[in-house]
Amino acid sequence: MQLALNHLLVVGLADDALVRTVWQREASIKGSSIYAFGFGNLQGSIGYIESDRNPLLHVPSIPTIPYESELVTITGTDELGLELGVRAFLEKNLTNGIIAATGWKRGTATLLDRDPLPAAFDLPEGLPTTLSNLRLVGVTQASEDEYRGVLADTGLSPESIWRGKYYADGVWDGAGIKASFFDYAAGLHRRAYGNTVWYATFESSQAASSVAGKIAAAAKLMARGAGWSGNLPPFASGDTILGDVAIPGSLELACAGSTLVMTSRLAIANTP
Structure with a gap:
């Protein structure tokens, strides 16, 4: 125990x-x-x-x-x-x-x-150490299947992909089945996408700019200001009885030189 x-x-x-x-x-x-x-x-x-x-x-x-x-x-x-x-x-x-x-x-x-x-190896210098009130607690090296996903959506493969995981006290404290979706998404598994920064670097700023809109479209984001933003989809079916919600959080995409930065923030009860 x-x-x-x-x-x-x-x-x-x-x-x-x-x-x-x-x-x-x-x-x-x-x-x-x-x-x-x-x-x-x-x-x-x-x-x-x-x-x-x-x-x-x-x-x-x-x-x-x-x-x-x-x-x-x-x-x-x-x-x-x-x-x-x-x-x-x-x-x-x-x-x-x-x-x-x-x-x-x-x-x-x-x-x-x-x-x-x-x-x-070195981590990318621009990966943020904080995300609002959350702090960086883990970094994931992307595997080839993720590179292939970007290639399928855009026609280009990044030179590198990293993902930062961010945490604040209390984020993993939800109890029972109704917290299970959130707890997994906020956790440290390589596919747990909540409270993360996806940091994909391409061969040039022109390459990153050329694929940004395609990635935004694949994620169903809308152009806002200098970037794109939208909502995270439901964890599974959206069934609130099982602890799912229709909109578990937000998703934002921005282009920073040769790097695309996609930020996922969870926004349900467990988040302080």
């Missing part, structure tokens, strides 16, 4: 019993090889970080969760890879991503291959 009711940082190699219990199924590590969805088959000293809701809280023996607890799992193909993951988390706030030491190789190609971050 203690593990369920607290935020967890789990650090260990892939054969560690707790790592095997709590991590998701988007990656598989066998010896010095790792397959990670959206990154492909990689070999070498590689660190892997993923985050999600704490699965130990979401079990039949706890019928109503009192609040949400989050889990960050850091693992790797070997001790050097594990060290790279720990350093990326502590020094760069990376909560979802894959980092490789020099000399890594790619195994069998997949349809969604994306290179891992180098050990000495």
